[in-house]
Amino acid sequence: MEKWENNKAWFLVLPAFIIVAFSAIIPLMTVVNYSIQDIFGPGQAVYVGTEWFEEMLGNHRLHDALWRQFLFSGLVLLIEIPLGILIALAMPKSGWGVSACLVTLALPLVIPWNVIGTIWIIFTRPDIGLLGVGINSLDLLEVPFDHTAKPIYAWITLLAMEIWHWTPLVALLAYAGLRAIPEAYYQAAKIDGASSWATFIYIQLPKMRGVLTIAVLLRWMDSFLIYAEPFALTGGGPGNTTTFLSIYLVKLATMQFDLGPAAAFSLIYFVIILLFSFLFYQALLNVGRGEKT
Amino acid sequence: MARIVLDKIAHSYDSNPDETSEYALKWIHSIFENEGAYALLGPSGCGKTTLLNLISGLLTPSKGRVLYDAADVTDLPPEKRNIAQVFQFPVLYDTMSVYDNLAFPLRNRGVPAGKVSTRVHEIAEILDLSLVLKKKAAGLTADAKQKVSLGRGLVRNDVAAILFDEPLTVIDPQLKWYLRQKIKLIHEELKLTLIYVTHDQVEALTFAEKVAVMHEGEIVQTGTPKELFENPEHTFVGYFIGSPGMNFLPCTLDGTVAHVDGTDIMLDHKISELGRKARGKLELGIRPMYLQLCSGSTNDGVPVQIQAVEDLGSYNIVTVMLAGKPIRVRQEEGLPIPSDKARLVFPPQWIRLYADGRLVKSKEVENGKVGK
Numbered sequence: 001m002e003k004w005e006n007n008k009a010w011f012l013v014l015p016a017f018i019i020v021a022f023s024a025i026i027p028l029m030t031v032v033n034y035s036i037q038d039i040f041g042p043g044q045a046v047y048v049g050t051e052w053f054e055e056m057l058g059n060h061r062l063h064d065a066l067w068r069q070f071l072f073s074g075l076v077l078l079i080e081i082p083l084g085i086l087i088a089l090a091m092p093k094s095g096w097g098v099s100a101c102l103v104t105l106a107l108p109l110v111i112p113w114n115v116i117g118t119i120w121i122i123f124t125r126p127d128i129g130l131l132g133v134g135i136n137s138l139d140l141l142e143v144p145f146d147h148t149a150k151p152i153y154a155w156i157t158l159l160a161m162e163i164w165h166w167t168p169l170v171a172l173l174a175y176a177g178l179r180a181i182p183e184a185y186y187q188a189a190k191i192d193g194a195s196s197w198a199t200f201i202y203i204q205l206p207k208m209r210g211v212l213t214i215a216v217l218l219r220w221m222d223s224f225l226i227y228a229e230p231f232a233l234t235g236g237g238p239g240n241t242t243t244f245l246s247i248y249l250v251k252l253a254t255m256q257f258d259l260g261p262a263a264a265f266s267l268i269y270f271v272i273i274l275l276f277s278f279l280f281y282q283a284l285l286n287v288g289r290g291e292k293t
Numbered sequence: 294m295a296r297i298v299l300d301k302i303a304h305s306y307d308s309n310p311d312e313t314s315e316y317a318l319k320w321i322h323s324i325f326e327n328e329g330a331y332a333l334l335g336p337s338g339c340g341k342t343t344l345l346n347l348i349s350g351l352l353t354p355s356k357g358r359v360l361y362d363a364a365d366v367t368d369l370p371p372e373k374r375n376i377a378q379v380f381q382f383p384v385l386y387d388t389m390s391v392y393d394n395l396a397f398p399l400r401n402r403g404v405p406a407g408k409v410s411t412r413v414h415e416i417a418e419i420l421d422l423s424l425v426l427k428k429k430a431a432g433l434t435a436d437a438k439q440k441v442s443l444g445r446g447l448v449r450n451d452v453a454a455i456l457f458d459e460p461l462t463v464i465d466p467q468l469k470w471y472l473r474q475k476i477k478l479i480h481e482e483l484k485l486t487l488i489y490v491t492h493d494q495v496e497a498l499t500f501a502e503k504v505a506v507m508h509e510g511e512i513v514q515t516g517t518p519k520e521l522f523e524n525p526e527h528t529f530v531g532y533f534i535g536s537p538g539m540n541f542l543p544c545t546l547d548g549t550v551a552h553v554d555g556t557d558i559m560l561d562h563k564i565s566e567l568g569r570k571a572r573g574k575l576e577l578g579i580r581p582m583y584l585q586l587c588s589g590s591t592n593d594g595v596p597v598q599i600q601a602v603e604d605l606g607s608y609n610i611v612t613v614m615l616a617g618k619p620i621r622v623r624q625e626e627g628l629p630i631p632s633d634k635a636r637l638v639f640p641p642q643w644i645r646l647y648a649d650g651r652l653v654k655s656k657e658v659e660n661g662k663v664g665k
Contacts, residue, residue: 182382184380184381184382184384185384187346187351187371187378187380187384188378188380188384188442188445190350190351190370190371190372191349191351191371191372191376191377191378191398192372192397192398192401192445193372193398193401193402194372194397194401195401198401202386202388202389202397203386206386206387206388207387
């Protein structure tokens with residue numbers, strides 16, 4: 001049978017294309033435009049080719065920020081994913097407890113980012129903050145706790161904030177995944193004499209694969225883009241120890257007004273996130289699949 | 294292998310049931326003999342699966358005891374009972390290979406690796422799974438998946454019984470037949486106690502040596518397929534087994550004659566005698582295949598009106614009207630179907646009487662033949 005093609009159908013995607021063009025493609029293209037030119041003022045632009053890219057790729061401050069970023073996002077994933085799963089496993093399966101848990105878990109998710117920053121600044125203050133005063137009253141630390149005092153304190157505070165804020169999302173996703181497992185699987189596991197650990201490894205974890213993939217991707221991208229929390233808490237300090245990629249980028253673009261290098265940096269940043277998201281997605285999709293030899 | 298006794302069991306999903314209607318299982322007192330092949334047959338919602346889950350220990354009965362041989366296992370969880378159960382939908386451990394799936398129940402019980410390997414290969418051989426042992430279970434077809442589920446049930450050779458909960462529901466008809474034969478073969482080879490839940494009478498009658506018919510939370514009759522067919526002890530059994538089911542006509546007795554709304558039907562001497570002693574609402578029952586349809590010119594039987602004829606290939610189902618009630622007659626292909634006016638013969642030896650739904654029978658029959 002001959003296939004009759006009507007390419008006019010492509011026009012049907014035109015409205016969507018126009019919307020995406022205005023919301024994403026055109027702004028992105030202006031960044032591409034800046035990244036290959038040196039602009040002195042209106043009408044005074046010089047084409048510089050890949051010069052900004054080369055400069056940025058060799059920039060030590062960018063390298064440092066990138067490693068810091070990897071360390072931070074890695075820690076976030078390592079803590080939030082297992083913790084979220086644990087919370088989901090511990091949640092009740094029915095009754096009023098479910099609603100209570102869901103509401104409590106959702107609370108951090110609905111608080112605006114700058115409020116979260118303020119909450120944690122006050123919470124950890126060594127003079128009036130509950131946590132700051134509490135830790136210091138134990139008198140265990142050589143240097144009293146203050147997130148501006150030592151890089152490690154700043155990191156711990158930032159991580160705690162990030163985990164407090166976003167673990168509930170992982171927990172909610174994992175909980176949804178757990179609830180979707182048919183009862184017969186648990187019954188079969190009981191009949192087969194499986195321990196609760198075996199039930200977790202062979203039933204619950206594989207069945208949560210889909211939601212956990214989403215959780216890992218979301219948390220990876222989000223933590224890699226983190227800006228608001230360190231900006232509100234430390235502004236990138238002490239020193240540069242909490243200057244993550246986005247903080248450095250904003251410094252470069254809006255404080256030093258180096259739009260060319262900042263644009264090149266943005267594109268590199270974008271490619272890194274895209275690449276890692278793709279890798280995670282492929283890895284999680286294929287783990288435990290395929291033939292055994 | 295063990296003999297399984299359900300000792301006066303009742304079960305309710307309600308924690309404090311006070312009415313009989315709140316019980317999913319009302320009163321079950323039944324024995325499943327060692328090495329027997331049993332089927333639990335009944336419509337959806339009659340409590341078959343509940344009963345199976347009580348035997349396996351996934352549920353604990355509200356009342357009564359479950360015994361494996363002499364041991365009371367009522368309060369033991371399934372993993373301590375040593376029982377196997379296969380579910381309606383294939384349950385597989387997706388991340389494991391077929392081999393690991395089959396080995397799983399053995400490994401969980403600390404069976405040494407050498408023994409596991411021998412046993413898994415034996416079972417794989419029986420189920421034709423040898424070639425896919427190294428494959429991931431997730432990639433198999435639906436029937437292969439169900440075979441793996443079956444295999445996990447069979448792999449332990451010391452289980453008290455293997456319970457099947459409508460295991461062939463998701464399988465295509467052709468493969469269904471093949472898998473049913475497989476299970477039957479395995480039963481003959483390995484001498485296992487099997488209890489098979491189904492709502493499909495063909496499946497139950499071809500597979501099982503004894504069929505327990507369930508109705509609204511009770512086992513109304515346990516017997517061989519022949520017993521269920523020829524002597525249904527409850528109108529429900531008559532109606533549920535056979536295609537189409539038994540014909541039932543409300544009647545009153547006068548000597549050896551049953552009055553069905555003005556029509557007289559001759560009964561067997563013995564049956565009518567028993568019927569006169571029975572209390573409750575009387576009904577006359579007869580299987581469609583035992584009825585004989587004659588042309589209106591003879592004097593046999595009673596006059597009826599032909600309503601409809603369904604041609605089912607090798608036989609016809611003829612619906613006739615007797616005193617305003619439809620009766621189904623199963624007639625072999627080729628026999629003449631009288632037009633309009635016809636007479637229906639009720640052979641007395643195949644007529645059964647029911648009082649309030651229960652078969653009217655003599656004490657000797659009750660004590661002798663019908664015993665389990």
